[in-house]
Amino acid sequence: MRSPAERRLAYQVELARAMRLAEGYVADQMWSLRVRKRWPMRLMCEMSCGPGWHDLVVAVNELIDQEAEPEFRFTQIKEKFGQLRMYWHGADPSGRINQLVEAAEEISASMCETCGKDAKMRQTRPPMGYVHAACDEHAMPDSDVIRVKTEKISLLGAKARLNRFEREDGDE
Template structure:
């Protein structure tokens, strides 16, 4: 799912297009899409109760469709959105029914995509965008410095994981 952002009154909000499809081909089966460990997911959910209060997993019980290496980035974005959600909650008397909803959090084309809808300040929007861009430089499996790699399936991997995958395929 691709998020398109629009600005209204000094605040940004995201609008979504069609949901994503999973890419699975015989060439890509060795690169199974990593999913975040449940313990790390639980830590993020506990740290951001306002944001994830009404959240429902998109697929079965998968909330964060990325590897453990991006845990810190997902947590940082979640904390930014938690602060924005609490800000909106305080304004609830002025603007009822306004809240931030998390849509999809996943890896797409070697980049963290954090889809959400709701109004956020310019500062929060800029910080979220910077954290998403930072994901293109961190291995999605371990968080060490990495780079985008791959042919039909882009991922961000460090040299150690590239070497491990190469040896696994031989």
């Protein structure tokens, strides 16, 4: 079941996608330049993830427009273990920005990083074992559908997550 932040963000992703398609814009490998023009001060960071997450990154920033102080900045936006990771700096007294960022990370696990369609988490076979979110069309060769079990922990004000990956047939 999705959290209120995930439901809000999922709705905003659909709006961002509709606007992008109405403009006739197809997200490609240069998507980050277009997004950075819209939020130049907030996105002066590395953005290293695929074009399929364009609408998700836009939606997060549109909702942050309503929450954040002007000094808010992302320090890094990337793919890690098949999910979007967004690191930031700024005040968040209400905790809503953190909720949005966590919601984006959760939503990205079911969104193809290449095209943005519905996806599953997949892992290539050992020895590499690369984890990625992909639709059937963009799945890496010899990859298996997996389940990701995430445990979020907080230590001395720092947040961390522990991921465990299981193949869909139950093998780890």
